[in-house]
Amino acid sequence: MDKEWSEKCKRIHDLLSKETTYKEGTELLIKFRNEMFEQISQIVNGYPVEAFYQMPFANAKGYHSKTLSYSIWHIFRIEDIVAHTLIAGDEQIFVDGGYQKRIGSPIITTGNELQGQDIAAFSKKLDIRALYEYAKEVMLSSDSILSKLEYSQMKKKFTDADKKRLAESGCVSTDENAAWLIDYWCGKDVLGLIKIPFSRHWIMHIEAMRRIKNKLCKNARKGVDPIAYCGFSCNHCFLSEWCGSCRTEYNTCSFATIYDDRKCPNMVCCIEKNIDGCYECTELEDCTKGFYTPDNDGAAAAKAQVMFIRKYGKKAFLAVHDRLHERYDFAKTQEILGQDMYEGLKILENEYSK
Ligand code: SF4
Numbered sequence: 001m002d003k004e005w006s007e008k009c010k011r012i013h014d015l016l017s018k019e020t021t022y023k024e025g026t027e028l029l030i031k032f033r034n035e036m037f038e039q040i041s042q043i044v045n046g047y048p049v050e051a052f053y054q055m056p057f058a059n060a061k062g063y064h065s066k067t068l069s070y071s072i073w074h075i076f077r078i079e080d081i082v083a084h085t086l087i088a089g090d091e092q093i094f095v096d097g098g099y100q101k102r103i104g105s106p107i108i109t110t111g112n113e114l115q116g117q118d119i120a121a122f123s124k125k126l127d128i129r130a131l132y133e134y135a136k137e138v139m140l141s142s143d144s145i146l147s148k149l150e151y152s153q154m155k156k157k158f159t160d161a162d163k164k165r166l167a168e169s170g171c172v173s174t175d176e177n178a179a180w181l182i183d184y185w186c187g188k189d190v191l192g193l194i195k196i197p198f199s200r201h202w203i204m205h206i207e208a209m210r211r212i213k214n215k216l217c218k219n220a221r222k223g224v225d226p227i228a229y230c231g232f233s234c235n236h237c238f239l240s241e242w243c244g245s246c247r248t249e250y251n252t253c254s255f256a257t258i259y260d261d262r263k264c265p266n267m268v269c270c271i272e273k274n275i276d277g278c279y280e281c282t283e284l285e286d287c288t289k290g291f292y293t294p295d296n297d298g299a300a301a302a303k304a305q306v307m308f309i310r311k312y313g314k315k316a317f318l319a320v321h322d323r324l325h326e327r328y329d330f331a332k333t334q335e336i337l338g339q340d341m342y343e344g345l346k347i348l349e350n351e352y353s354k
């Protein structure tokens with residue numbers, strides 16, 4: 001489990017367990033949930049639709065054997081059921097917001113009953129944007145419930161009537177892989193529920209989502225030219241786990257994602273000019289497009305790298321970066337190369353001639 005998240009979660013649980021620190025714990029929990037949700041947002045906003053029903057670890061044991069869509073569905077169906085049907089005793093967001101139809105889901109349950117390729121088939125049916133809207137609404141609604149709950153309510157237990165209500169809602173499948181959830185939830189008090197569905201359960205599934213998307217990016221980049229249009233080496237980029245490169249549909253380059261259409265101007269320009277990269281362009285030195293905007297800190301370093309590729313080729317460029325990265329990380333390398341494009345080129349050439 002992510003060490004930082006795990007420690008944060010433990011601290012929040014400790015704060016929630018004492019009356020004097022309970023409010024602080026609630027506030028921190030809401031903040032922490034926002035931080036974790038940010039990862040879901042980046043994944044939903046960053047990857048193509050087909051990424052959401054792939055199972056790159058289909059035969060593995062663990063949460064990463066599922067899909068991205070399933071993970072989101074499962075986290076927030078459970079939270080919605082627990083927050084509304086069990087704790088608040090009111091209508092679920094799923095029902096209130098007409099989300100079954102909007103998401104296009106054939107089921108209303110938590111999805112625990114689905115196994116193997118049924119998960120992929122289920123995931124393929126879901127509208128990921130609608131699912132994301134649902135997840136966000138559930139999170140905000142639970143945050144509101146959390147902020148109103150008092151410490152005195154933490155020890156509240158659940159009854160057979162609660163179990164009956166849950167069973168009658170049809171939101172938990174009677175399949176043996178799912179039916180246990182009702183006894184599990186109702187065996188806890190409110191604090192116990194906050195500790196799992198509202199926090200630890202998120203960590204486990206979001207971590208699994210990170211593993212899934214990292215693997216999808218790695219798969220997308222297989223056999224793809226590791227040199228980006230602007231002259232970056234994807235093999236050495238700090239984003240290499242998150243990004244499948246701008247030569248694939250898995251482009252989550254932090255520069256491309258600032259544009260509404262997520263299309264980097266340098267990539268668009270190269271495609272329009274029908275060239276392999278800016279290293280084939282005669283306008284490079286004076287270009288101010290996209291990443292080469294003069295006030296962009298990385299512009300000079302990128303141009304230096306492109307000039308090097310133009311002179312010595314991609315193979316030499318990757319070899320030089322391998323050497324530089326034995327001493328410096330990505331940020332430092334770019335800083336060293338970025339004072340001036342001609343100076344940056346000289347540094348690369350010196351390294352090449354060693
Ligand atoms: S800045 Fe543009 S061309 Fe360069 S890596 Fe990012 S998306 Fe690709």
Ligand code: SF4
Nearest residue numbers: 266269278281284287
């Ligand atoms: S004009 Fe600029 S962005 Fe376009 S290909 Fe040339 S160097 Fe690249």
